[in-house]
Amino acid sequence: MRTRNGITNQLSPSSSTAFSPSSYNTAKELRLHSTMADQSAPLRIGVALYPGFQALDVFGPLDCLNTLSKEENFTLALLSSSLEPVSTSSPQFPNAIGQSVVPTHTYAAPPELDVLLVPGGVGAREPGPLIEEVVTFIRDVYPSLRYLITVCTGSGLAACAGVLDGKRATTNKRAWHDTTALSNLVKWQPHARWVVDGNIWTSSGVSAGIDVTLAWIEAAFSAETAKDVADRIEYSRWEDPDLDPFAELYGL
Numbered sequence: 001m002r003t004r005n006g007i008t009n010q011l012s013p014s015s016s017t018a019f020s021p022s023s024y025n026t027a028k029e030l031r032l033h034s035t036m037a038d039q040s041a042p043l044r045i046g047v048a049l050y051p052g053f054q055a056l057d058v059f060g061p062l063d064c065l066n067t068l069s070k071e072e073n074f075t076l077a078l079l080s081s082s083l084e085p086v087s088t089s090s091p092q093f094p095n096a097i098g099q100s101v102v103p104t105h106t107y108a109a110p111p112e113l114d115v116l117l118v119p120g121g122v123g124a125r126e127p128g129p130l131i132e133e134v135v136t137f138i139r140d141v142y143p144s145l146r147y148l149i150t151v152c153t154g155s156g157l158a159a160c161a162g163v164l165d166g167k168r169a170t171t172n173k174r175a176w177h178d179t180t181a182l183s184n185l186v187k188w189q190p191h192a193r194w195v196v197d198g199n200i201w202t203s204s205g206v207s208a209g210i211d212v213t214l215a216w217i218e219a220a221f222s223a224e225t226a227k228d229v230a231d232r233i234e235y236s237r238w239e240d241p242d243l244d245p246f247a248e249l250y251g252l
Contacts, residue, residue: 042073046113046141048157049080049103050134052090052123056206057151058101061117061213067229068217077111078103081133090122107137116145120152120172120205125179135160148200149216151209155202159183167197172205173246190252193244204244211238 045065047058065074080086080103089098105111118138124131139161142148150158155171156179158164165185170192172179180188189195194203194212196219203212214237218226230237238245 040073042075044075044077044112044114045117046077046079046105046110046115047117047119048107048134048137048154049078049086049101049119050121050123050130051087052092052121052126053086053088053119054121054152054206055088055099057119057121057154057209058117060207060210061149061151063233064210064213064217064229067232068221068225072221075111077105077113079105079107079110079137081107081130088121090126092122092126107133110137110141112144113141114146116141116148118148118150118154118157119209120150120154120156120175124153124157125175131157138163146199147216147220149212150200150202151212152203152205153179155179155186156182158200158202159186164200164202167200168195169197169200169202170195170204170244171202173244173250173252174205176250176252191244191247192242193238194241196241204246208238208244210235215239215241 047062049058062076065076068074078101083103083106085100085102087098087100089096116138118134135157138148138158142161142163148158148163152172153175155164155169159169159179159182162185164183166187168187168189170189173190176190180186192204193208194201194215196215201212201216203209214226214230214235217229
């Protein structure tokens with residue numbers, strides 16, 4: 001029996017159909033895969049925070065969503081183990097500067113969510129109770145989500161939660177070997193900038209979080225909407241999900 005992080009897997013990999021953003025080519029498919037733009041109820045977005053998260057993993061996607069929320073109806077929940085500020089700093093780098101974010105909810109008392117964003121960062125590779133709480137939350141909330149989006153080594157947390165079992169996924173290319181070693185139940189894609197499998201979107205490292213968020217906006221709303229958001233934040237999109245330029249840099 002295959003294992004995840006040295007632990008015998010007790011979960012049967014869920015069946016899934018892998019697809020890329022090109023799966024949304026027709027207007028009919030856009031309507032089938034997203035009803036968000038037509039709903040009056042807000043789209044409930046959550047971000048899973050933990051000490052040592054990568055700042056751009058969170059704020060790159062959030063700036064896209066902040067911009068889109070000027071026209072669309074969203075709510076945002078920032079989740080952590082407590083309501084104390086969560087820092088991007090890690091004890092691994094005591095001299096590094098960082099910033100702190102104040103959570104709005106705890107993992108023990110979360111609101112209902114439609115979308116969960118899971119960032120990466122050096123903190124994702126620091127085992128302990130706080131990271132275990134994030135992993136447990138991902139595992140528990142995933143069945144009720146409409147979409148799960150991971151950035152960078154956030155896919156490693158999702159892998160530890162078991163929600164990527166049997167699915168295609170990618171992660172940070174610099175941290176490729178450490179992250180992919182967390183689970184051999186995942187079909188890791190070494191050259192992808194981002195991967196879509198079912199309702200799970202995983203991206204490569206850091207700045208790729210903006211690319212995967214814009215791709216998700218294109219799939220969930222429209223190509224025109226994604227372009228408008230990219231233009232507003234003056235960002236030049238990487239639009240090929242199957243080619244990450246950093247894969248070659250790190251010998252993948």
